[in-house]
Amino acid sequence: MLHFAQFGAGRIGAIHAANLAASGRARLRHVVDINAGAAAALAGRHGARASDRETALADPEVGAVIVASSTDTHAELVIAAARAGKAIFCEKPIDLCLPRVEECLAEVAQAGVPMLVGFNRRFDPSFAELRRRIGAGAIGRLEQVVITSRDPTPPPLDYVRVSGGLFRDMTIHDFDMARWLLGEEPEEVFAWGAALVDPAIGAAGDIDSAMVLLRTASGRMAHINNSRRASYGYDQRVEVHGSAGRLIAGNRTPTTVELADARAVSADLPLHFFLERYAEAYRQELTAFLDALEHGAPMPVGAEDGRRALLLADAALASMRDGRPVRVTA
Amino acid sequence: MLHFAQFGAGRIGAIHAANLAASGRARLRHVVDINAGAAAALAGRHGARASDRETALADPEVGAVIVASSTDTHAELVIAAARAGKAIFCEKPIDLCLPRVEECLAEVAQAGVPMLVGFNRRFDPSFAELRRRIGAGAIGRLEQVVITSRDPTPPPLDYVRVSGGLFRDMTIHDFDMARWLLGEEPEEVFAWGAALVDPAIGAAGDIDSAMVLLRTASGRMAHINNSRRASYGYDQRVEVHGSAGRLIAGNRTPTTVELADARAVSADLPLHFFLERYAEAYRQELTAFLDALEHGAPMPVGAEDGRRALLLADAALASMRDGRPVRVTA
Amino acid sequence: MLHFAQFGAGRIGAIHAANLAASGRARLRHVVDINAGAAAALAGRHGARASDRETALADPEVGAVIVASSTDTHAELVIAAARAGKAIFCEKPIDLCLPRVEECLAEVAQAGVPMLVGFNRRFDPSFAELRRRIGAGAIGRLEQVVITSRDPTPPPLDYVRVSGGLFRDMTIHDFDMARWLLGEEPEEVFAWGAALVDPAIGAAGDIDSAMVLLRTASGRMAHINNSRRASYGYDQRVEVHGSAGRLIAGNRTPTTVELADARAVSADLPLHFFLERYAEAYRQELTAFLDALEHGAPMPVGAEDGRRALLLADAALASMRDGRPVRVTA
């Protein structure tokens, strides 16, 4: 049975720890968090202990780590874990800065440890099934992708300021989806952004609304639309057009209840945010990590995927700044 | 080009006259109505003349009649038209009284004139397609039918009093649907009714809510649920289960607009009542009548269908009165 | 932390044991099963031990039991647990025989132990939300209920023979739903059944298809349709009509993927059977049991609910046999 150390005892850390426990296939030994109380509480719930980083990484029983701490600590933890020879499950992004990401990749490659980057949406059952059907030829030759990705409410301004901006913080998931669905690398990006939701976000140097186009060498195109606010909840949909048809994957709802009264026929809002919508995706993601480790198989989303998505985010930023399409160079 | 006389210049008469004009295949020559003004207005709109019954039926140019007058006049008009040798399109019901219906049938048979009875729902594009697919084997051997049939609002009490009661006035459409979908004659009926919507309907000796079961010789079963009031509009749905699957035909809406806001994801109510919901059915029904006349083909819904539906309504009434299932004898 | 003994290490037992473990609120101490291997395996997975009945019930640490063994053992286990003073979570049915159920109820009442009967559907998020909205007045005064309940495939004939028949084995869930949704006790039952799916089921003395009507004192009506076979998967829907509107709760699907190709726009089949469809319901059911125990609150589905549902099943059986509606006497 594989033993884990986990960095980060916050909201997303709690999810990974619970999924680990429920899997019955691995044991959590260490929880590391600068908030000692949070670390102790999470450790207590799952029979682990609150440790410091050095202890956790030095423990020879530990075969793998989960990096679920704040974004600015990911890179150093990945490097430390790689040097300690541990398999790595790292929440996205690896880092907001491309050279730093490449440094991590080099360390991981040199250490020869497996690494999964947490693009959780690939493990959403609906998106995964849609992707499987593309691969099975259900819609023939793929031509166009449309990605709708809208958060229920903007994050606090303090978060906005350190987020790396909408493209690196939020759209990066959609860039990964676009790459994954297109089946080819986008080589050109065009992006527009604006602060339509909250001028304060604009004043903080960021945008809250965006429309992006991507294009691959063979002419396949993708569109992404983003907003930091959707009054009706988390809106995460994908639509793919091919020579033989169209695939759509939509939102999920808490229930199937439908009310018809004198005003309208009304149904549930989508599941509110990522913790609800992607609960199953997080489970599947961890399962995939454990499967790959157990079978020595390649990781389904690797470090290079993290780098590629960041490349696209940086290109989008350049496009928005310069008002022209930008070519992506790998 | 076939020439028509029409009895009745009310709401449903106006629809048939307009469909006749739009068809480009027939001409309306006479409109007969006790309300002379209504007759003149409808006649004027379609280049016909307001006539009395005798004139209309004596006109040798007239090949067919539409009987869309009040229910209590249907039988005598059908008999008169049959004796005059005219083809007959008769709104349902032929009559509320079974012996009188049988008298009509005898006259029509003796005259050898074609007759269509206006069970409009058979011509609804969705119900017609569902029936076609049953016939094409889409769901294998048919086993169960569920019919939902609910009006938006109860009729006026004055109408209730002369309607023949819910089973003969409203459920009669569902009895026809059940026969048509089951593909076998129901031979046993069980029915419960109550005045749940308006006690005044109960005081008038009628019911406004009902649940009915039907059974055929081979064991196929059907359920009908009725209400005189659906706050969300006209609810007309059909569900059929067979050995290889299930077919559902639902309501139609004015638009496909869907609103997602902070409260719900809401869509249109169903089309409000029969004039809207069955507008296309009325068109198709008249087309089918013209087609059958032009090709000398059998009528898609004949006088015997009118009689059979009334048999079931009478059986339901007896079942409700006696509190036991009632066998239907043809 | 509450300690449990569980009887039954089969499919449904495994689910309850896993939910217990995942809850973090209780501990499984004993697993009892005549299949020693199954008991040991399940116990091993959750840090419990395989025990015999006497040991498990004699353990003073054990505060509650889960009865998930074969139906014919439920009654004696419930009685033994009640005499041992344990709180009881009992899979439905308590027993197929009414006097035996009443004997259990008397023992439980005398022992004063809390008991939950496993009508899992009440805990399905969609059905629970629908019920909540009825209570909140969303559709005004309730008038009619339509329950669709169809299994994907018939059980083995060996099971059919000991099942107590379709009404006691399968429809019993729908009788419970009807009672729960109607908000009044049904006082009259009418039922038709047939072996339309498989003549061998008929030869074994049972039916595989049924249509049932229920009626309460105030005139509310409910319809249930059942089949042992739905080629498209587990079909579990509820529809409720009231003076101010309609509520529907439908099936759930594994994904939201929709394919449009040259043939049709097609979506997922419903979740295949009860283990998938009611996975969340089983979780919620156990949570409700733990909540009630922790707060000393009444059980959300009690032993009397088990008895009432069986009364309705027996009445349906009598109605089918005698070909007439049957009054239910409490």
Place this chain on the structure above:
Amino acid sequence: MLHFAQFGAGRIGAIHAANLAASGRARLRHVVDINAGAAAALAGRHGARASDRETALADPEVGAVIVASSTDTHAELVIAAARAGKAIFCEKPIDLCLPRVEECLAEVAQAGVPMLVGFNRRFDPSFAELRRRIGAGAIGRLEQVVITSRDPTPPPLDYVRVSGGLFRDMTIHDFDMARWLLGEEPEEVFAWGAALVDPAIGAAGDIDSAMVLLRTASGRMAHINNSRRASYGYDQRVEVHGSAGRLIAGNRTPTTVELADARAVSADLPLHFFLERYAEAYRQELTAFLDALEHGAPMPVGAEDGRRALLLADAALASMRDGRPVRVTA
């Protein structure tokens, strides 16, 4: 009663003539077509006569013309009709060449005749209702628009060659929709196109697939995706996001029939192409023209709307050619 002359007796001409007849509010006097047989046939069906252009325009009884001939004749017919003082209903586009459109507009303005340009989609009941709700504030301040517009099959290559290209021939409808929905003039356009469906279209100098972005002065954004081929039928959807919610208008289907079998739950394909999907829109469009004429009210879609849409198409063409966003100058 208003009298009409109609230019063009083809497919779309037949629709307008039939709607005119069905309206009961106007009379068709002249049908003009270079195909004399087609003109005579259509005229015959509606009690009009086949005429030449001069006769039709010289007829003092004629108050209005419908221009439904081939695109290359629109401009001269509009000018001739304007000079003859007739009200004009002109199928889109007025012309493929902007200066020529402006010449028309000047003539129409000088003549002071009312003119409606046939952007039929504005009259689709779903799109019209969606627009009405934006105006009524249902989604607050508008932010983003997504338009999906995909034809079932590419037109013949001969048509492609004279069509003016995808942006002027097909996307022009979407440019009009975008202007109408955004509620502000787009001032910047970015477009990518490719021949992904059929290389022969590329060889003919055109594209068959496109993605376009539009932006207004206040920062509102719109996305359009186009394809000349959708194997599942005509795909015409609109999605609008605002500060308080989202509105979607989807496709319509011939029936509501849904089949569940062992493979999938499948529904109808969308109505196949514009004649089916926009049948009701064509009716409403003509009604709006007659209403405006009768009440001397402004036309709901005027000549300037035709010019603005062409401006956007030209800008898209320039953007695609130059690989950069293009500003639109009115």
